[in-house]
């Protein structure tokens with residue numbers, strides 16, 4: 780029997796989650812030069828001026844990976860706008876990081892994937908999002924908050940960002 784995942788009080792279709800993982804695998808097949816040095820600048824959104832946006836399936840996977848890695852309350856953003864999944868300069872959910880993190884909006888690492896080379900994958904993520912009842916990608920704070928409603932710290936960080 781296929782194990783169903785839980786999204787708050789709802790069940791989430793494991794096929795949809797598998798489909799998101801497949802998008803991640805398909806992305807790895809697209810050749811691109813990268814020279815990421817692991818500075819994690821792209822994980823400090825106040826430095827880049829850009830925050831990753833996640834579809835619902837991506838957010839589910841990221842949050843599940845966080846819990847698997849030890850979880851705990853997610854912290855509010857700091858002055859650098861650090862990603863809640865960043866710990867001691869490392870991504871704690873690297874294997875399950877969202878699509879935006881994989882396509883590297885960080886200019887130091889080589890800039891983003893050309894949009895035309897990943898457009899079909901973005902469309903697949905959007906399709907999966909709608910199957911899961913989403914209405915488009917959301918910034919990482921809002922997206923993750925769906926799985927951490929009791930986490931008041933994340934809620935406050937998100938509110939601050941939306942006021943900007």
Ligand code: SF4
Pocket residue numbers: 821822823831862863864865869870871872873876877880
């Ligand atoms: S999910 Fe990981 S790779 Fe993406 S911004 Fe957060 S810490 Fe960085």
